[in-house]
Amino acid sequence: METVTTENSVGKTWGGGNEPMGASYGKLxxxxxxxxxxxxxxxxxxxxGFSRFKFxxxxxxxxxxxxxxxxxxxxxxxxLYVAFMTFILIFSSVTMVLAVDAxxxxxxxxxxxxxxxxxxxxxxxxxxxxxxxxxxxxxxYGAVETKGGSLLQFVDKNGKRVAIESFAATMPEEREQLTxxxxxxxxxxxxxxxxxxxxxxxxxxxHPDLLIRTETVNAEKHKTIxxxxxxxxxxxxxxxxxxxxxxxxxxxxxKLFADFFFFITGFHGxxxxxxxxxxxxxxxxxxxGTYEKRKSYEMVEKVGLYWHxxxxxxxxxxxxxxxx
Amino acid sequence: xxxxxVSNTKRIWTVFGILSVITIxxxxxxxxxxxxxxxxxxxGMNLLNWLFIILTLVKAYYIVYAFMHMEGEKSVLRYxxxxxxxxxxxxxLFILLTEGNYIFEVxxxxxxxxxx
Numbered sequence: 001m002e003t004v005t006t007e008n009s010v011g012k013t014w015g016g017g018n019e020p021m022g023a024s025y026g027k028l029x030x031x032x033x034x035x036x037x038x039x040x041x042x043x044x045x046x047x048x049g050f051s052r053f054k055f056x057x058x059x060x061x062x063x064x065x066x067x068x069x070x071x072x073x074x075x076x077x078x079x080l081y082v083a084f085m086t087f088i089l090i091f092s093s094v095t096m097v098l099a100v101d102a103x104x105x106x107x108x109x110x111x112x113x114x115x116x117x118x119x120x121x122x123x124x125x126x127x128x129x130x131x132x133x134x135x136x137x138x139x140x141y142g143a144v145e146t147k148g149g150s151l152l153q154f155v156d157k158n159g160k161r162v163a164i165e166s167f168a169a170t171m172p173e174e175r176e177q178l179t180x181x182x183x184x185x186x187x188x189x190x191x192x193x194x195x196x197x198x199x200x201x202x203x204x205x206x207h208p209d210l211l212i213r214t215e216t217v218n219a220e221k222h223k224t225i226x227x228x229x230x231x232x233x234x235x236x237x238x239x240x241x242x243x244x245x246x247x248x249x250x251x252x253x254x255k256l257f258a259d260f261f262f263f264i265t266g267f268h269g270x271x272x273x274x275x276x277x278x279x280x281x282x283x284x285x286x287x288x289g290t291y292e293k294r295k296s297y298e299m300v301e302k303v304g305l306y307w308h309x310x311x312x313x314x315x316x317x318x319x320x321x322x323x324x
Numbered sequence: 325x326x327x328x329x330v331s332n333t334k335r336i337w338t339v340f341g342i343l344s345v346i347t348i349x350x351x352x353x354x355x356x357x358x359x360x361x362x363x364x365x366x367x368g369m370n371l372l373n374w375l376f377i378i379l380t381l382v383k384a385y386y387i388v389y390a391f392m393h394m395e396g397e398k399s400v401l402r403y404x405x406x407x408x409x410x411x412x413x414x415x416x417l418f419i420l421l422t423e424g425n426y427i428f429e430v431x432x433x434x435x436x437x438x439x440x
Binding site for chain 2: 020021022023028031032034035038039042043046047049050051052053054055056057063078079080083086087090091093094096097098100101221301304305308309311312315316318319322323324
């Protein structure tokens with residue numbers, strides 16, 4: 001690697017040792033991998049945009065969905081937690097580029113320290129992502145689905161969301177969960193929600209100040225709240241109680257919303273995870289002195305490209321899912 | 325490999341500052357959602373969303389050009405990476421968003437009802 005440089009191979013285009021774009025083979029291939037991966041993510045995000053435009057009037061409002069912050073339970077704070085995650089990732093990008101910079105000066109210990117900080121940042125991010133998923137899957141308020149597949153949520157007269165468990169009646173009906181060992185053949189069913197439709201309807205009837213909020217976004221860019229009589233009428237069409245989110249339905253609104261959330265943030269989270277694994281391998285190589293012997297820390301640079309790319313994708317995911 | 329091996333730490337911290345400020349501005353507008361931005365449209369999208377998208381592109385520029393050190397690469401590599409991406413992404417977004425909007429109108433205007 002040290003014997004051939006671009007400068008003294010000028011004119012020998014076919015003789016080997018020529019770097020066509022002034023970058024080594026490995027770095028060039030990392031760039032082209034990044035181009036293809038960027039197009040993959042663009043495809044996902046554009047598909048999200050497609051579905052959102054298709055259901056533009058009923059799409060969930062992000063700042064009503066992602067409101068959880070650790071140690072602040074019951075106090076909805078949109079944006080804060082995801083802003084924290086963004087900072088973690090940007091900062092781990094900074095430590096990564098500092099590691100690359102130290103590598104140029106062949107400072108082994110500095111590279112190791114900065115890489116270690118990058119790994120820690122990556123782990124914090126993946127952990128935060130997991131916590132976000134947990135809250136998303138668990139849900140907070142619950143909703144009911146109508147025969148036609150639209151979703152009804154419950155609010156009090158100030159428009160504040162009300163959880164199903166706080167008003168649903170308790171009825172003597174019992175419905176046993178069908179599991180594999182009770183079924184005749186390989187039969188089971190998704191877990192049954194805590195309350196049945198009848199219990200929700202009865203509870204709604206006995207709380208006259210409750211109203212129903214539909215998915216439709218009105219001119220003020222809020223979800224439409226029905227009057228009491230409209231609400232009662234609408235609730236008679238309920239067929240299912242929805243709690244939390246899965247790939248089939250979710251309590252936030254459009255069914256596709258949760259699918260895209262799981263798929264895109266999951267795919268990005270997987271990239272972060274593999275980035276952490278690759279960073280660990282490189283970290284141990286640095287410690288062992290592999291690049292010290294090579295007199296080149298270019299491998300840190302190549303892995304750094306990947307890590308920055310992961311950060312770059314998150315910048316777009318952040319905008320598309322949480323801001324616009 | 326042929327970069328001059330001088331330390332770029334000052335530039336790195338400057339870029340970190342820029343990225344942090346942009347993120348804080350985004351979060352601030354995301355929480356407050358000022359009326360005059362949120363309710364006024366330009367070319368079919370409200371001004372707040374335009375702001376978010378432009379700020380995101382600025383962030384992307386700094387990540388690619390400073391952190392990934394694109395500014396130090398030869399222009400042939402720069403354009404081989406950046407131009408196909410810009411072209412294909414705009415193309416993809418144009419097609420899919422137009423189509424999505426069309427399907428929305430079909431559902432809304434025609435007699436097909438999906439929401440009852």
